[in-house]
Amino acid sequence: MSQKKRGLVIAIDGPSGAGKSTIAHLLAKRLGYLQIDTGAMYRAVAVLISRTALDLADLDAVQRFCADLNVRLETVAGCQKVFANGQEVTSQIRTAEVSVMTSRISALKPVRDALLLAQREMGRDGGVVLEGRDIGTVVFPDADLKFFLTASPEVRGKRRYDEMIARGEQVTLRETIEAAVQRDAQDTQRDIAPLKQADDAIAIDSSDIGIEDVVDRMEAFVREKTAQRESYS
Numbered sequence: 238m239s240q241k242k243r244g245l246v247i248a249i250d251g252p253s254g255a256g257k258s259t260i261a262h263l264l265a266k267r268l269g270y271l272q273i274d275t276g277a278m279y280r281a282v283a284v285l286i287s288r289t290a291l292d293l294a295d296l297d298a299v300q301r302f303c304a305d306l307n308v309r310l311e312t313v314a315g316c317q318k319v320f321a322n323g324q325e326v327t328s329q330i331r332t333a334e335v336s337v338m339t340s341r342i343s344a345l346k347p348v349r350d351a352l353l354l355a356q357r358e359m360g361r362d363g364g365v366v367l368e369g370r371d372i373g374t375v376v377f378p379d380a381d382l383k384f385f386l387t388a389s390p391e392v393r394g395k396r397r398y399d400e401m402i403a404r405g406e407q408v409t410l411r412e413t414i415e416a417a418v419q420r421d422a423q424d425t426q427r428d429i430a431p432l433k434q435a436d437d438a439i440a441i442d443s444s445d446i447g448i449e450d451v452v453d454r455m456e457a458f459v460r461e462k463t464a465q466r467e468s469y470s
């Protein structure tokens with residue numbers, strides 16, 4: 238007999254700046270679920286790799302590097318902390334350089350394989366909101382609910398720009414929009430686990446609706462799904 242799950246597995250995929258992290262955080266909080274920011278995990282690997290002289294074209298070397306990889310997310314007082322091979326890298330993962338490096342290393346199979354296993358393990362028991370690019374298509378193709386969150390490039394670029402300015406980075410709006418569009422193209426066009434809407438995902442465009450409204454919509458789907466599941470069991 239299968240063990241009863243603690244809650245649903247909820248996948249939120251979409252391009253950068255669509256609001257996934259904020260929305261996943263709020264939704265997880267409302268539901269008492271765990272939020273798993275898989276982008277933060279890829280970013281943590283990028284920070285580690287950028288401290289080495291690893292040749293990204295040498296897949297055997299990347300494979301050896303990934304054999305010892307250990308990326309962990311921890312929520313402390315409502316804030317998510319990211320650890321890579323035992324070191325906390327939370328404050329280093331959101332810079333423009335790390336974003337570029339993350340897009341490159343997230344196209345490498347050994348990196349994806351290593352994080353895929355870790356993500357499946359974290360979500361195994363349910364009660365989780367996982368956000369990323371390939372959650373509904375690759376990591377949890379049988380997720381109980383899948384959302385695909387989008388927004389126009391201008392809105393997404395502006396959100397990233399505001400975040401970066403708030404952190405004290407020197408960037409222009411134009412270059413932030415261009416960089417976001419370029420990274421999304423790379424994420425969409427890569428061979429392994431590209432950014433793609435799952436056939437059974439619910440698409441939500443967050444360009445013109447507030448974050449709380451998006452979370453309300455998602456929560457309504459979650460409540461409906463949970464009620465359905467309870468009526469079958």
Ligand code: DC
Nearest residue numbers: 253275276279339340343369370371
């Ligand atoms: O969500 P984010 O912007 O923090 O993601 C950073 C990068 O990691 C982005 O270029 C896409 C990549 N990524 C991925 O390939 N697969 C995921 N599940 C999550 C993120």
